[in-house]
Amino acid sequence: MTSLQEDTIIRKLGPGERIPYDLLLLADPSIVAMSSYLSLAEIYVMEQDQQVIGTYVLLANDPDELEIKNIAVTPAYQGKGFGKILLQDAAQRARAKGFKRISxxxxxxxIAQLYLYQRQGFEITTVKKDYFMTHYQEPIYENGIQCKHLVMLVRKLN
Incomplete structure (x- = not known):
């Protein structure tokens, strides 16, 4: 458990606890896509005053790389540095588990996520062309742009 302020913590979701789908759906609008990895992953929640305000999901890709499969902050708390804190916490946990990279x-x-991730030391490594066109039934639009391609970023952990 990571302590941030007296009233804010990040902790692993325990067995049987309610999965914060409302938050997870902010980052991935497909329950079908999420169901393919949630049972294999670790879910972390950020709580402030015992209310969940953020979450992220970690899944091991291989012995050297841990992937953040989903990360989200409640809209009222966005733009206040909580996403940065969640990314830093995920990297710290990955390093502590012996992983060499986090993706x-x-x-x-x-646009905002690409900016944030790169500011946190992630570098673009691959672009999976038309990923969202073939893996999602409904078109996704953000910032007036159709979401077509999956941009993968990796950060080395020292």
Whole structure:
């Protein structure tokens, strides 16, 4: 458990606890896509005054790389540094578990996320062309741009 302020913590979601789908759906609008990885992953929640305000999901891709499969902050708390704190917490946990890299994927239209991830030391490594066109039934639009391609970013952990 990571202590942030007296009233804010980040902790692993325990067995049987309610999965914060409302938040997870902010980052990935497909329950079908999420169901493919949630049972294999670790879910972390950020709580302030015992209310969940953020979450992220970690999944091991291989012995050297841990992926952030989903990360989200409640809209009322966005733009206040909580996403940065969640990314730092995920990297710290990955390092503590012995992983050499942490990765994250986002859409080509996710301008704020691409900015945040790169500011936190993630570098674009691959672009999966038309990923969202073939893996999602409904078109996704952000910032007036159609989300078509999956942009993968990786941060080395020292």
């Amino acid at each position: 994250i994927g986002t859409g080509n239209s996710s």
